[in-house]
Every structure is written in structure tokens, then in C-alpha cells.
Amino acid sequence: MSKLACITLDMEPDHGDPGKRIRLLDNPEFFEQYISIINRHGAKVTMFTVTSLFVEYGDQLRVLGKRIPLEWASHSHHHDPYDACSPAEIDAAHRAFEEFTGSPPRGYRAPIGRITARGLEHLIKRGYQFDASLYPSVRPGEFGYFNLRRPNVPFRVRHDGDSLIELPFTAISTVRVIFGLSYAKLFGWSIYSTLLKVFGLPDAVLALSHPYDFYTDLVAGGLAGMEKLALTRNARSAFDYFEKMIIALKERGYQFAFISELCAQLDAGPPLPELALEAWNP
Numbered sequence: 532m533s534k535l536a537c538i539t540l541d542m543e544p545d546h547g548d549p550g551k552r553i554r555l556l557d558n559p560e561f562f563e564q565y566i567s568i569i570n571r572h573g574a575k576v577t578m579f580t581v582t583s584l585f586v587e588y589g590d591q592l593r594v595l596g597k598r599i600p601l602e603w604a605s606h607s608h609h610h611d612p613y614d615a616c617s618p619a620e621i622d623a624a625h626r627a628f629e630e631f632t633g634s635p636p637r638g639y640r641a642p643i644g645r646i647t648a649r650g651l652e653h654l655i656k657r658g659y660q661f662d663a664s665l666y667p668s669v670r671p672g673e674f675g676y677f678n679l680r681r682p683n684v685p686f687r688v689r690h691d692g693d694s695l696i697e698l699p700f701t702a703i704s705t706v707r708v709i710f711g712l713s714y715a716k717l718f719g720w721s722i723y724s725t726l727l728k729v730f731g732l733p734d735a736v737l738a739l740s741h742p743y744d745f746y747t748d749l750v751a752g753g754l755a756g757m758e759k760l761a762l763t764r765n766a767r768s769a770f771d772y773f774e775k776m777i778i779a780l781k782e783r784g785y786q787f788a789f790i791s792e793l794c795a796q797l798d799a800g801p802p803l804p805e806l807a808l809e810a811w812n813p
């Protein structure tokens with residue numbers, strides 16, 4: 532099995548922005564920096580898009596899709612963490628996605644990873660190939676989780692004879708620190724790269740990023756204390772850290788792929804571990 536790395540971008544409004552702006556798309560400098568890094572290293576991006584954004588940002592998103600290797604997937608319709616994966620929310624996103632792209636979505640990612648058994652059941656019934664919502668890590672707070680016993684590798688969720696592939700957010704092995712730009716900035720590259728060197732990554736990698744990860748110093752005005760400190764740490768080095776993450780994958784022998792390509796490799800390989808939907812914990 533080839534070692535495959537999927538660069539994922541959760542295309543959603545900037546954190547806490549009342550105008551729901553996306554500076555990565557609005558700011559030409561940010562836009563070109565992102566495109567340059569992706570193309571310079573031959574990376575591929577699977578973009579989980581909040582489908583209500585197609586109304587305001589459709590033109591910019593289409594331009595992005597022409598400038599880099601880009602695969603589309605769904606990230607809900609409203610990005611409401613209190614309604615992350617209800618059948619109504621999944622269906623609204625499905626309709627908007629198909630209208631905009633001309634094809635139905637094959638993958639879903641719930642806001643803040645808040646996928647539920649009910650949501651997975653609906654995705655399976657609608658024929659989704661994969662979900663990529665599970666954080667196999669720990670997060671405190673209102674939308675927190677404690678998933679250290681969850682797999683850090685792909686597995687299949689089965690229900691009534693059908694199934695989909697669950698692709699967890701990749702974590703650095705053993706220590707379960709998520710392989711994502713916000714975490715690299717929080718730890719600093721020296722510590723983060725050491726964790727990568729010592730503990731490594733699984734053979735299938737999903738690297739996490741959001742637009743605002745690249746300029747968190749511009750979106751933290753309403754925050755204070757530890758939350759603001761954590762969000763803005765190493766903010767000015769974000770594009771550099773993102774490129775370092777991509778280089779680290781290349782140095783470790785990963786090939787860049789869309790998530791659909793990773794799923795095709797998984798389907799063609801040995802059977803994946805399976806979990807009955809009834810055993811999915813909330």
C-alpha cells in the first residue's frame with residue numbers, strides 16, 4: 532500500500548467574523564501564497580466546503596479550482612455546531628453542492644467533527660463514500676471530545692448491509708496530536724517537528740487546515756486570555772509552517788492524493804476494520 536497524504540481545507544467563514552468573510556479568498560496576497568505552495572510541491576487539496584458559501588464566494592471558489600488540483604466535498608450547509616449533521620442539514624448541503632458542482636458530494640465533514648450515529652446513518656443511506664469528521668484526540672470545552680480510544684486510521688462503518696469509510700483527522704502516532712496547521716502553530720515548529728520525527732504518522736494522512744489558520748492574528752479581536760494566546764501563536768509564520776508540513780510529508784515518502792483516490796486504494800486493499808453503526812458512541 533502506498534503512503535498517501537491528503538491535504539484538506541475546511542472552507543468556512545473566518546473564525547468569529549460577523550460578516551462571514553474569508554480572507555484567504557478576499558485577499559490576493561493570501562490567495563496567491565496558498566496557490567503557490569500547493570503547486571510548488573505538487574500537492575492535491577480536498578476542500579470540505581460550507582455549501583451556503585456558494586452564493587457569495589462561488590466565483591472565487593471556481594477560480595481556486597482552476598488554479599490548483601482541487602476535489603470538492605461537503606462541510607454542511609450552515610456550519611452550525613448545534614446542527615452539524617442532521618438529515619435536514621446534510622440534505623440542504625447535498626442540494627446546494629449538486630447544484631453548484633453538477634455532481635453529488637461523495638464525502639462529508641461535520642462542523643467541529645460533531646458527527647453522530649444519526650448523521651452517519653443518513654450519509655450511508657444517501658450513498659456517501661466517506662466521512663472525515665472524527666477527531667481521534669482530546670479537546671476540552673463545550674464542543675470537546677475525548678477520543679483517545681478511537682482509531683487513528685481509516686475504518687468502515689456498516690449499517691443495514693451498506694457502509695462508508697470513516698477517515699479520522701490524522702494524529703501524530705502515540706501522542707495523538709492532530710496533524711494540522713493550527714496545532715503546528717500552537718506547539719511551534721521545533722517541538723512539532725520533533726514529535727513527527729519521534730512518533731511518526733500512519734500510512735494514510737489527512738492534513739487539516741482552515742482559511743483563518745493562515746492569518747489568525749487578524750480574526751482574534753474578540754478573544755482574550757489563553758484562548759487568544761493559543762489562537763494567535765506563531766500566526767505570522769502560518770504559510771511557512773504549512774509549507775514545512777507539506778515538505779515533511781514528501782520527505783517521509785508520502786504521495787499526495789485526493790481523498791477519493793485514498794478511498795479507491797483502501798477499497799482495493801485488504802478489508803478495513805469495521806464498526807457497526809449501533810456501536811458508534813455519541
